[in-house]
Each structure stands twice: as structure tokens, then as C-alpha cells.
Amino acid sequence: MSNRAINLLVPIVSVILGLVVGAIIMLVSGFSPIAGYSALWNGIFGDLYTIGETIRQITPYILAGLAVAFAFRSGLFNIGVEGQLIVGWFAAAYVGMAVELPKVIHLPLAILAAAVAGGLWGFVPGLLKAKFHVHEVIVTIMMNYIALHTTNALIKTVSDGGDSTEPVFASASLRSEFFENLTDFSRLHYGIFVALLMVMVMWFILDKTTLGFELKAVGFNQNASQYAGMNVNKNIILAMVISGAFAGLGGAMEALGTFEYVSSKGGFTGIGFDGIAVALLGMNTPLGVIFGATLFGSLKYGALNMPNAAGIPIEIVEIVIAVIIFFVASGYIIRLLLLRAATKKEAK
Amino acid sequence: MSFLEVLYFIVPSAIFYAAPLIFVAIGGVFSERSGVVNIGLEGLMVIGAFIGILFNLFFADTFGGATPWLALIAAMVAALLLSLFHAVASISFRADQVVSGVAINLLAIALALYLVQKIFGKGQTDFITERFGRYNVPFLQDIPVIGPMFFKSVYNTSILAIVVAIIAWFVIYKTPFGLRLRSVGEHPMAADTMGINVSKMRYIAVMISGALAGIGGAIYAQTISGDFGHATINGQGFMALAAMIFGKWHPLGAMGAAIFFGFAQSLSIAGPSIPYVQDIPSVFLLILPYVLTILALAGFIGRANAPKASGKPYIKGER
Numbered sequence: 001m002s003n004r005a006i007n008l009l010v011p012i013v014s015v016i017l018g019l020v021v022g023a024i025i026m027l028v029s030g031f032s033p034i035a036g037y038s039a040l041w042n043g044i045f046g047d048l049y050t051i052g053e054t055i056r057q058i059t060p061y062i063l064a065g066l067a068v069a070f071a072f073r074s075g076l077f078n079i080g081v082e083g084q085l086i087v088g089w090f091a092a093a094y095v096g097m098a099v100e101l102p103k104v105i106h107l108p109l110a111i112l113a114a115a116v117a118g119g120l121w122g123f124v125p126g127l128l129k130a131k132f133h134v135h136e137v138i139v140t141i142m143m144n145y146i147a148l149h150t151t152n153a154l155i156k157t158v159s160d161g162g163d164s165t166e167p168v169f170a171s172a173s174l175r176s177e178f179f180e181n182l183t184d185f186s187r188l189h190y191g192i193f194v195a196l197l198m199v200m201v202m203w204f205i206l207d208k209t210t211l212g213f214e215l216k217a218v219g220f221n222q223n224a225s226q227y228a229g230m231n232v233n234k235n236i237i238l239a240m241v242i243s244g245a246f247a248g249l250g251g252a253m254e255a256l257g258t259f260e261y262v263s264s265k266g267g268f269t270g271i272g273f274d275g276i277a278v279a280l281l282g283m284n285t286p287l288g289v290i291f292g293a294t295l296f297g298s299l300k301y302g303a304l305n306m307p308n309a310a311g312i313p314i315e316i317v318e319i320v321i322a323v324i325i326f327f328v329a330s331g332y333i334i335r336l337l338l339l340r341a342a343t344k345k346e347a348k
Numbered sequence: 349m350s351f352l353e354v355l356y357f358i359v360p361s362a363i364f365y366a367a368p369l370i371f372v373a374i375g376g377v378f379s380e381r382s383g384v385v386n387i388g389l390e391g392l393m394v395i396g397a398f399i400g401i402l403f404n405l406f407f408a409d410t411f412g413g414a415t416p417w418l419a420l421i422a423a424m425v426a427a428l429l430l431s432l433f434h435a436v437a438s439i440s441f442r443a444d445q446v447v448s449g450v451a452i453n454l455l456a457i458a459l460a461l462y463l464v465q466k467i468f469g470k471g472q473t474d475f476i477t478e479r480f481g482r483y484n485v486p487f488l489q490d491i492p493v494i495g496p497m498f499f500k501s502v503y504n505t506s507i508l509a510i511v512v513a514i515i516a517w518f519v520i521y522k523t524p525f526g527l528r529l530r531s532v533g534e535h536p537m538a539a540d541t542m543g544i545n546v547s548k549m550r551y552i553a554v555m556i557s558g559a560l561a562g563i564g565g566a567i568y569a570q571t572i573s574g575d576f577g578h579a580t581i582n583g584q585g586f587m588a589l590a591a592m593i594f595g596k597w598h599p600l601g602a603m604g605a606a607i608f609f610g611f612a613q614s615l616s617i618a619g620p621s622i623p624y625v626q627d628i629p630s631v632f633l634l635i636l637p638y639v640l641t642i643l644a645l646a647g648f649i650g651r652a653n654a655p656k657a658s659g660k661p662y663i664k665g666e667r
Contacts, residue, residue: 267583315465
């Protein structure tokens with residue numbers, strides 16, 4: 001079996017194993033896995049409305065996945081996508097509600113604000129990594145909590161003590177009448193085009209620019225890159241800023257498309273952490289991220305149908321996602337087993 | 349309120365909030381000292397809290413006052429079993445330890461909430477009836493000033509936490525086991541050459557961290573929250589991780605940091621009734637532990653160096 005085939009098989013095997021574990025858990029706890037998974041299926045593809053909502057759910061997942069994948073390619077683990085997404089959400093909503101401008105200026109401005117806020121949130125761990133060699137994992141985790149508490153305080157200030165801001169002006173909204181009519185008034189919005197555009201942007205940066213070449217080189221070997229005359233510190237900071245900007249855009253999707261406001265949160269949205277799963281499953285490639293986001297976004301939205309249709313708690317899907325991450329991370333052992341199976345076949 | 353009254357109020361509540369953090373942070377010290385990063389502390393704490401509450405609810409009638417203590421043991425075992433997943437993935441399967449930890453976090457909260465839905469048919473459990481008691485330390489409580497501050501009506505669990513921290517310090521720094529543990533985390537190849545079983549040491553360390561994190565979670569649930577829901581453990585595990593780093597991977601340092609973070613937590617909750625503190629917006633107190641951790645890592649508060657081999661799977665024979 002070729003290396004490439006095995007690389008493709010690892011995520012597929014992981015997904016299958018995840019679904020099998022989910023089925024076993026449903027069976028053990030007295031539910032029918034067939035009823036459960038068909039409820040899940042109907043929750044994703046049941047009618048035009050659910051399909052619209054599923055694509056709506058996939059949109060921020062693509063951007064969160066891109067954020068994690070971009071950092072990974074530069075040898076960095078951005079576990080702070082969650083925080084960057086939250087500050088992006090707030091920034092976009094604030095720009096969207098605070099001023100009223102013509103749509104051609106207002107909408108790009110609000111989206112840009114989210115990217116800048118997310119980028120800024122990624123800049124801090126990038127700077128600390130480059131200047132002080134502080135591990136980015138811990139800093140980004142801490143930045144997540146700082147983001148959560150800070151935006152909650154800002155929302156309170158902006159809304160005079162309330163729990164959520166005013167809705168954004170129509171001139172900053174991504175809402176799409178065309179999609180609404182097409183999908184039976186789901187909340188599907190134009191953000192999906194922004195997300196797909198960013199997939200192109202990531203592919204272009206990584207594969208077609210000098211910057212991308214340097215980022216990947218730094219990801220492979222910092223010492224070699226340094227020796228070749230690349231500015232490693234600059235590249236680390238840039239990678240984190242771009243990654244953070246992707247995450248911030250994910251927040252803009254929620255701020256300008258799905259909800260059109262921002263409300264204070266008791267805990268994390270989970271999109272950022274699921275972004276890690278998306279990137280891993282997509283093998284950190286732009287195209288792979290689309291597949292990963294489609295899978296996890298669909299599972300996440302489809303699960304909402306499970307309690308009503310089959311009486312199964314929605315958390316079963318979270319369990320499935322966690323197990324998939326676990327198996328993808330343990331790719332070494334799956335690879336080993338696949339290779340062993342392949343050589344056995346050849347020996348026969 | 350006079351200054352002393354404020355202290356009488358704030359210091360016990362700081363120690364009260366610190367107790368679960370101390371347990372979990374010490375667990376983190378064990379794991380990271382052996383070279384395994386454990387981001388999954390949060391998830392292990394979730395399982396500990398869930399099993400602790402579950403055991404307490406089901407067996408309160410049978411065991412009466414001893415229930416919370418037995419619940420601690422049940423929680424310890426459950427979290428230890430979950431931590432085995434992390435151990436197998438990151439030690440034997442050579443998985444990225446951070447990714448595996450993230451998976452543990454997602455799995456723990458999902459599994460716990462799934463079971464809560466299944467058993468109780470709603471989003472959170474009922475409230476427990478048997479809680480940990482308070483305790484007056486004989487003689488010491490009569491010391492003026494210090495007595496009422498530290499030794500009057502303290503929670504048993506707080507005393508236990510401090511005792512465990514001291515034991516952990518002794519084990520890690522004064523026993524052959526501790527020396528082996530540290531050597532495996534600093535230079536596994538050298539340790540392997542000296543005949544230490546690297547994988548075995550790491551398995552034991554991760555299991556200890558799971559057990560302690562489970563206890564920490566159960567203490568949090570049975571002293572502070574009283575029930576279990578989706579927001580019961582909300583960043584406590586990561587705060588313990590922060591305490592471990594702020595304490596420079598040292599058990600007593602981690603304990604000190606945990607008490608300090610407990611202080612910040614109790615200030616942010618009790619702040620509005622304390623002079624001067626009430627003028628500070630509570631958001632600053634909320635983010636204080638996280639900001640301090642970043643500053644500590646950046647070297648502004650003394651250098652904090654992680655164990656050298658932390659985060660890397662050990663592959664025999666690789667140079």
C-alpha cells in the first residue's frame with residue numbers, strides 16, 4: 001500500500017471507528033443505534049431547511065479548521081482558536097452595530113475588524129514564542145479565558161449592563177434573501193462564500209508565495225530555516241497572526257450571519273476546539289479542511305434532531321467526535337495495523 | 349468592614365477555593381515531570397466531579413456522613429481509568445499529547461452529560477445532601493489573629509490538600525521513585541540506559557495525575573457547586589494547569605500558586621462587599637490568574653522551565 005493511500009485511510013478508519021464506538025455506547029445505554037443514526041441523517045439532510053442550517057454550521061468550522069491547520073503547517077499548535085473566534089465575534093458585532101455606513105464599506109469593515117481582532121489575539125502568543133520561547137499551547141489556552149472574560153465585560157459596557165448587544169445594522173449583515181428562499185428560511189448566509197474564499201487564500205499563501213514556503217520551512221525545521229537566512233521569529237509571529245485572523249473571521253460569521261449580535265457567554269462556543277478536530281482530519285490541507293468541516297459541522301447540527309426523533313441525548317455526537325480525534329491522533333497505531341494487514345496480504 | 353474582618357473572611361475562602369486546584373495541579377506536576385503533557389486535566393476533573401456527585405446521590409442513605417469521602421475514592425478510580433486513555437494514546441500510540449488531551453476533555457464532558465441526561469432526564473443532577481464538614485483545629489484555633497484566619501471552621505478537604513502537596517513534594521524530591529520520575533521527564537534516553545522502564549514510569553505518572561485530578565473534581569463538586577451540570581467544571585482544570593506552571597512544576601510551588609489563584613477567585617466573588625476591591629472591575633480579578641501565568645512563562649516573574657522531554661513521545665533507539 002502506498003504512503004499516500006495510508007495517509008488517506010487513517011482519517012477514514014478513524015471516522016468509522018468513531019461511529020462504531022458511538023453505536024456501541026447507544027446500544028449499551030439501551031438505545032437503538034439505527035434509530036439514532038437515522039435521526040442524525042435526517043437532522044442533516046432531512047429537508048431543505050436542515051440542509052441550509054447544516055451548511056450554516058459548516059461555515060465557521062471551515063474557518064476554525066483553517067486557523068488550526070495554518071498554524072500546524074508552520075509548526076505551531078494554536079489551541080487558542082476559541083479565544084480568537086470570540087474576540088472576532090465581538091469586534092464584528094460591535095462595528096456592525098456602532099456605526100451605520102453604506103453596505104460596500106460597512107460589511108467589509110466589520111469582517112476586517114474581526115480578522116484584526118483575531119490576529120491581535122494570535123499576535124501575543126506568537127510574539128512570546130518568538131521572543132521568549134514560551135510554548136504557544138499554554139499561552140493560547142490562557143488567552144482563551146482572557147478573551148472570554150474580557151468580551152463579556154465589554155458586552156456589558158456596550159449594552160449598558162445587558163447580556164447582549166443590539167443587532168447589527170442591515171448594512172453589515174451577511175443575511176441572504178436568496179438563500180432564505182432557497183432553503184425554507186434557514187439562517188444560511190453569504191458567509192459560506194467568505195469561508196470558501198479563505199480556503200483559496202490559505203492554499204495560495206502556502207503553495208504559491210515565498211511567505212508560504214518560508215512558513216512551511218520553519219514548520220519543518222527551525223534551525224535549517226535560520227541557516228538558510230530566513231527570519232524565523234518573524235515567520236512565527238506572522239503564522240500566529242494569520243491563523244488568528246482566520247479564527248476571527250469565524251467569529252464574524254456568527255456575528256454578522258448566524259446571530260447578528262453578540263451575547264455574553266458562560267463558557268466556550270466549542271467551535272475553536274472542534275477546529276482542531278477539523279484540521280487533524282483534513283490533514284492540515286485547505287481542501288481537507290473543507291471535508292473535515294463538512295463532517296463535523298453536519299454531525300454537530302444533525303445531532304440536534306436526535307433527542308426529538310430518537311430520544312437520544314445530543315452529547316452522543318460529542319462523544320463520537322472525541323473518539324475520532326483520539327483515533328486520528330493515534331494515527332501511528334492505525335498506520336502500523338494497516339501496514340501489517342497489507343504485508344500479510346502480499347505474503348499470501 | 350475592618351481590615352482584619354476582611355482577612356478573616358477572605359483567607360479561609362481563598363483556601364476553600366484553592367483545595368481542588370491544589371489536587372489537580374499536583375496531578376499535573378506528576379504527569380509533566382514524567383514528560384507527558386496533560387491538557388486533559390480539565391476532563392479528568394469533569395469525570396471526578398460527575399462520579400463524585402453520582403456516588404453521593406445514590407449512596408447518601410447507605411453511608412451517611414462518610415459518603416463524601418467514599419465518593420472521593422469512586423471519583424479517583426473513575427478519573428484514573430479515563431487517564432489510561434491518555435496514557436495509552438500518548439505513551440504507547442505516540443499520539444500528540446496535546447491532541448490526546450483535547451480529546452480527553454471533549455470525551456469527558458460529553459460522556460458525563462450524556463449519562464446525566466440518561467439517568468436524570470435533564471441537564472443537571474439533583475443537589476447532594478451530604479457535604480464535606482468544617483473542622484476546628486484544636487489548640488491552634490485559639491492563637492490570636494492567625495487562629496481564626498487559618499484554623500477555625502476549615503474544610504477537611506483543604507487540610508487534606510495541603511497534606512497531599514507535602515507528601516507529593518517528599519515523593520518527587522526525596523525518594524528513588526521521584527528521582528526516576530524526574531529523570532524520565534528530563535532525559536528519557538539516559539534514564540532508559542540506566543535501566544529505568546520509561547513507559548512504565550510514565551504510565552504510573554499519568555495514572556497518579558488522573559487520580560488526583562479526579563479527587564480535585566469531586567472536591568470541587570461536593571464543596572463548591574453541590575450538583576453537576578455542563579458548567580460545573582468550567583476552566584478549573586486549565587486554571588490548575590496554570591497553577592502548575594506558575595509554581596514552576598514544583599509541588600509546593602503549585603500549592604502556593606493554587607492558593608493565590610483561590611485568593612483571586614474569592615476576591616472576584618466577594619469583591620463587591622470589600623472596600624477598595626469593590627472599585628476594581630471584576631473582570632480584572634477574573635483574568636488575573638491567566639495573565640499572571642503568561643507573565644510567569646515570559647520570564648517576568650522568574651524563569652519557568654518545563655521538564656526537558658515534556659511533550660515528546662519516547663521512541664526507543666531513536667537519537
